[in-house]
Amino acid sequence: MVDIARTPQSKVRRNLLLAGGAVAFIALSFLVARLQPGAPTVERSAISIDSVRQGDMIREVRGPGTLVSEHVRRIAAITSARVDRIVAQVGQQVTPSTVLLEMSNPDVDIQAMQAQQTYNDARSMLVTLRVNLQRGVLQQQTAVAAAKTANVHAAQQALGIEHMLAERLISPAEYNVRKAALEETATRYRVAQEEYELLRSSIDSQISVQRQNVERLRQIAAFRETLRSALVLRAGDSGTLQELSSGASGTALEPGQWVNAGMALAKIVQPGTLKAVIRVPETQAKDISIGQSAAVDTRDGIVKGHVARIDPASSGGTVTVDIALDGALPNGARPDLSVDGTIQIQKLTGIVFTGRPAYGQDGATVGMFKLDADGRGATRVQVRLGTSSVNAVQVLAGLTPGDKVILSDMTMWDNTDRVRIK
Numbered sequence: 001m002v003d004i005a006r007t008p009q010s011k012v013r014r015n016l017l018l019a020g021g022a023v024a025f026i027a028l029s030f031l032v033a034r035l036q037p038g039a040p041t042v043e044r045s046a047i048s049i050d051s052v053r054q055g056d057m058i059r060e061v062r063g064p065g066t067l068v069s070e071h072v073r074r075i076a077a078i079t080s081a082r083v084d085r086i087v088a089q090v091g092q093q094v095t096p097s098t099v100l101l102e103m104s105n106p107d108v109d110i111q112a113m114q115a116q117q118t119y120n121d122a123r124s125m126l127v128t129l130r131v132n133l134q135r136g137v138l139q140q141q142t143a144v145a146a147a148k149t150a151n152v153h154a155a156q157q158a159l160g161i162e163h164m165l166a167e168r169l170i171s172p173a174e175y176n177v178r179k180a181a182l183e184e185t186a187t188r189y190r191v192a193q194e195e196y197e198l199l200r201s202s203i204d205s206q207i208s209v210q211r212q213n214v215e216r217l218r219q220i221a222a223f224r225e226t227l228r229s230a231l232v233l234r235a236g237d238s239g240t241l242q243e244l245s246s247g248a249s250g251t252a253l254e255p256g257q258w259v260n261a262g263m264a265l266a267k268i269v270q271p272g273t274l275k276a277v278i279r280v281p282e283t284q285a286k287d288i289s290i291g292q293s294a295a296v297d298t299r300d301g302i303v304k305g306h307v308a309r310i311d312p313a314s315s316g317g318t319v320t321v322d323i324a325l326d327g328a329l330p331n332g333a334r335p336d337l338s339v340d341g342t343i344q345i346q347k348l349t350g351i352v353f354t355g356r357p358a359y360g361q362d363g364a365t366v367g368m369f370k371l372d373a374d375g376r377g378a379t380r381v382q383v384r385l386g387t388s389s390v391n392a393v394q395v396l397a398g399l400t401p402g403d404k405v406i407l408s409d410m411t412m413w414d415n416t417d418r419v420r421i422k
Helices: 011-034 106-166 172-229
Strands: 049-051 053-069 072-076 081-086 099-104 232-234 239-246 264-269 274-281 293-297 302-315 318-325 338-355 365-371 377-388 392-397 404-406 418-421
Touching (some): 049 338, 099 239, 099 264, 106 172, 274 302, 318 338, 338 377, 377 404
Antiparallel strands (some): 049 404, 072 264, 099 232, 239 264, 293 302, 302 318, 338 392, 365 377, 365 404, 377 418
């Protein structure tokens, strides 16, 4: 083999190549550092997009609730007792005389009988008192008649002793004795008359007192009898038996169960007269007033109505509103049916508005993504919101009619001001 000699490379050329490579590397690194991170991509099907419009917007408040009967009769136990037999069933149509339960309490039975016996004794005493008073009047009449006879006889004697004294047939002393006896007879007659008048005048008052006592005992006996009659629990009204349970717990009644006085046992409703009772956020309840138009979604149709009552107090962050139903109810409407109520509060004309975003309160400034003209991307803009409704919100600044915005919750993209829409 023959060795071929090589010409050594120039050092200057090599240094130039190295320097050029370093400069290119530095320039590339600088450009990479200046690049913005790529915009995240969101699926169009996963977001809600709405356009900004100008026109009339109806302010509405919506809340869940139930249908409630306007005519409800709750039946409570008048006295403590034990349930012997359950006669009626929930859902049954009842009349005022329909028997719901049969109960027992021996103490109530005994007290009723004792009260009736006391009342009967008092009636007998009234009859006895009337007879005794009449007998006393008759006896006093006899006494008056006897005193009158004696007084007449004494008056005749008075004429005789006057003549005898004049003829000196009797002494003055005997005359005085006979005169005093005659005066005593007259006094007896007068007293007998006064006793008769007093006795006769007191008859009515004595009988009246006893009659009042009899009436009081009659009322007590009637009350005791009412307690005993209440052991047979009746509906007392026409309608549908909606509940047959013990107390607020709603536990179903069972034979042998002991119930206390005042415990609610049954609930009677009239299904034909229903109203909607909905719960609205207390922050929106301030704009609701009596008479405002409303609509109730019964899941089987929309029924028109109006606000009939607003609860003055809030509970759990909501206010209860009663909606009177003006339209006919669908066939499936019944008490305790879950519904949604929408109340029309105000009509705003000629304003800029869009669909209500998933975030932001009235008067707040929020960041919303506005779509590009080609719809392939969206940029965050600051939007000042005005008055809101159920599905719409007023736009005060940041958007113009014709713009399209994303209404969905975009909090996961808080760190970026632009997204791509795929």
